[in-house]
Amino acid sequence: MPIRYVGRDPVQFAKSLYEICRQLRDWGVGRVVYKHRLSELHPTQKSYFRLTSVVPVLKSPGELAFQIWGHEVFRGREKGVNLITEGRKLDWVLVPKEEEKEFCAVREVYDIKQIPVPTHMNCPPLLELSIKGEMKARGQAPPEKIQIPFIADNYIKELDSYWA
The missing domain is CATH 2.30.30 (SH3 type barrels.)
Incomplete structure (x- = not known):
């Protein structure tokens, strides 16, 4: 065997x-x-x-x-x-x-590709429904898509060593 x-x-x-x-x-x-x-x-x-x-x-x-x-x-x-x-x-x-x-002796250096970080992201569905409901209750016309700001202070700092 x-x-x-x-x-x-x-x-x-x-x-x-x-x-x-x-x-x-x-x-x-x-x-x-x-x-x-x-x-x-x-x-x-x-x-x-x-x-x-x-x-x-x-x-x-x-x-x-x-x-x-x-x-x-x-x-x-x-x-x-x-x-x-x-x-x-x-x-x-x-x-x-x-x-x-x-x-x-360094022969070749890894080139870190610059990854664009988004400034806004789509709102989660449940939060989007509640925001649209509040806007309707106030008499405002809700937008079709609600986007929230994406804050990425330390999102990319160590990306090159962990994901490279």
């Missing part, structure tokens, strides 16, 4: 970021790490972190965790210093010191 695999393929084969930092001098500050999954998805656009601060945190006796900050480059674009929240995943790879300069 043949072997049948169920579920997704295990793509996490590397180490966790905590394991990598634990074995390096100065907790790996200044070293370059990357997620293997991102390098597979976008091989020409580099995504990596240069570790800037590593703080060990003792959660419980025998369990050591870290708060790790790093200068993030996502698909060729610099994102600044961010807290790395996915350090537990077994998907991190350390770049050898000899290859860091070549690895960090």
Whole structure:
């Protein structure tokens, strides 16, 4: 009988970021790490972190965790210093010191398409009925379509990193 695999393929084969930092001098500050999954998805656009601060945190006796900050480059674009929240995943790879300069050279930058944000949107049907009823009660002629303003303060801010 043949072997049948169920579920997704295990793509996490590397180490966790905590394991990598634990074995390096100065907790790996200044070293370059990357997620293997991102390098597979976008091989020409580099995504990596240069570790800037590593703080060990003792959660419980025998369990050591870290708060790790790093200068993030996502698909060729610099994102600044961010807290790395996915350090537990077994998907991190350390770049050898000899290859860091070549690895960090940006060859291609992801071009963010400017997505037009609408200024107005259609009114929900129930709200539209109640507004039209109120306008009729006041003696005003209701418009055929009621549109409400669409306020999008932080609608597009992180769109490039989450949906790109």
